[in-house]
Every structure is written in structure tokens, then in C-alpha cells.
Amino acid sequence: MISFEKIISRFYGRDTEAARLLIQHSRQVADLAMEIARKKPMLEIDTNFAYEAAMLHDIGIFRTNAPEIYCFGTEPYIKHGVLGRELLESLGLPRHALVCERHTGAGLSLIDIRQQQLPLPLRDMLPVTIEEKLVCYADKFYSKSHPNRAITYEQAHKKLGKYGEATVARFEALHELFG
Secondary structure, three states: OOOHHHHHHHHHOOOOHHHHHHHHHHHHHHHHHHHHHHHOHHHOOOHHHHHHHHHHOOHHHHHEEEHHHOEEOOEOHHHHHHHHHHHHHHOOOHHHHHHHHHOOEOEEOHHHHHHOOOOOOOOOEOOOOHHHHHHHHHHOOEOOOOOOOEOOHHHHHHHHHOOOHHHHHHHHHHHHHHO
16 A cells, blocks of 8 residues: 555655645545445446545645645646656556546646647546546545535536536536446
């Protein structure tokens, strides 16, 4: 089993606001993912991996410039998934790394990246495996900006709506699968 505390303290230091917020958010996402997995046994979700991936999906946020969530890096927040992928690959966790990269929004397609002129590598970053999809979906119900309350499906749907019809359609497909 992965020691989340060791990984987080390696990158965040001990007892920082950013680390506390990351752990709180990640536990919320992991708990929801496990609740969904219990209700959907027919999906044959690797729950150990999904839990680990949920706990690490936002590991890259500290390298972004998002002071409202105690992150004082230099990169735009949209890059936190790619940054997390790099960090987890450096630790020999390639499957977990892909969850990081593929959880942003309802996944990001190459078309999204080009049309929105996002500062990201030009490739699809869409969740592929059932565990990637599960973490992506569960993440939409918790915000690091408002960590003490869950977001409803309607609120998540509306929030994703500003990123286009394709993003909403991907979220709706995830909801069909897990909701």
C-alpha cells in the first residue's frame, strides 16, 4: 500500500495548509469513489488502486499559482494534472500518474486543448480505464475552494457547461455509468 502521507510530505512539507487541504479533498473524492464502487460491483473496479489514485489525483497542485488554495507555484492551475503525472511517474507510479492527467474537467480532448488554447501538451487527456473514469467523476463533487460542502450533480453540470457541449456530454456519460 502506498503511503500518501510520505508522498504528500515529500512534495508539500509537513503540516502545511496546502497539504491539509489536499488531504481533505482527496479523502472526500476517495470516499465517494469507494461508495460508488460498492454500489456498482458489476463494474469490477479495482478498489485498492482507485482509492490510491483518488488520494493522489491532485498531487500536482502545489506547483500551480493558486493562492486561494495555498498553492504558490508558477504554473497555471489547468496544468496540475500534467504536473501530477510527472511527479508520480518520477516515483514509479505510472497508472496513478495517468489518473492525475486524465481527471481534469470531464477529461480533456485534444480538440478541447486546441479550441480553448490551453497551455497543455497537445494530446487527449481523457479517462480511459474504469478507475480513471471513477476518480474523474467523484472529483467533480468536491471543490478545494469550498472544502466543507459537496457539490450537487446540477452544480457540477452547470460548472462544466462553461467548457462546452463535449465536456458536458462526457460528464453525463460518467453520470450514466456511476450516478
